[in-house]
Amino acid sequence: LKVVKQCCATDGVEPQYIKDEILPHFFKHFWNHRMALDKRNYRQLVDTTVEIANKVGASEIINRIVDDLKDENETYRKMVVETIEKIMANLGAADIDSRLEEQLIDGILYAFQEQTTEDVVLLNGFGTIVNQLGKRVKPYLPQICGTILWRLNNKAAKVRQQAADLISKIAAVMKTCQEEKLMGHLGVVLYEYLGEEYPEVLGSILGALKAIVNVIGMTKMTPPIKDLLPRLTPILKNRHEKV
Incomplete structure (x- = not known):
């Protein structure tokens, strides 16, 4: 993950290449429940995904994980919220279309209501999503x-x-x-x-x-x-x- 993060951040690695060659494998192999359960992997996966978003844009990444806000595993949902929160804090909501915006609000409401332990991650995530969407909320x-x-x-x-x-x-x-x-x-x-x-x-x-x-x-x-x-x-x- 650390290597992927550094490579994707390197000048000369084109966004289109990342979209075509990296993202399908990246999400298939890294974005799973097992990763969410290990604290170190969890941290590194969030950081790497946020770094990739800086290169390919917010919606490209959020589109792929937004449905997981309704995943049955709470730790995994938390990882999704934290990733979306950091991406939107960095990049704002300019490239998020109305369909994705709807999925975001729907998903964060679900994740927020379904928590079994009240967590600051969800509070911050909800706050950031609402604040970045601004008038659109x-x-x-x-x-x-x-x-x-x-x-x-x-x-x-x-x-x-x-x-x-x-x-x-x-x-x-x-x-x-x-x-x-x-x-x-x-x-x-x-x-x-x-x-x-x-x-x-x-x-x-x-x-x-x-x-x-x-x-x-x-x-x-x-x-x-x-x-x-x-x-x-x-x-x-x-x-x-x-x-």
């Missing part, structure tokens, strides 16, 4: 927010925490998409969750509220600041650093 926002609201109500603390963290990550995009109404709704729901007993989760809920106030502005905030402040003041006594 608008049609999917109701569905994304539906998922977040559903998970904010989960009985597992980690799930609630992660849902709140996702709001912080995508608030700016909701603003770009002019989804004030949706953000207002999230604000009201978060406000109702300020009684959260777990400090880690409460910290994330406060972070999400802050993100919404930041993008929506004090004057348009729902619930209004005059209701929000009396509710927040007693929380100042909380000893937990994050809170």
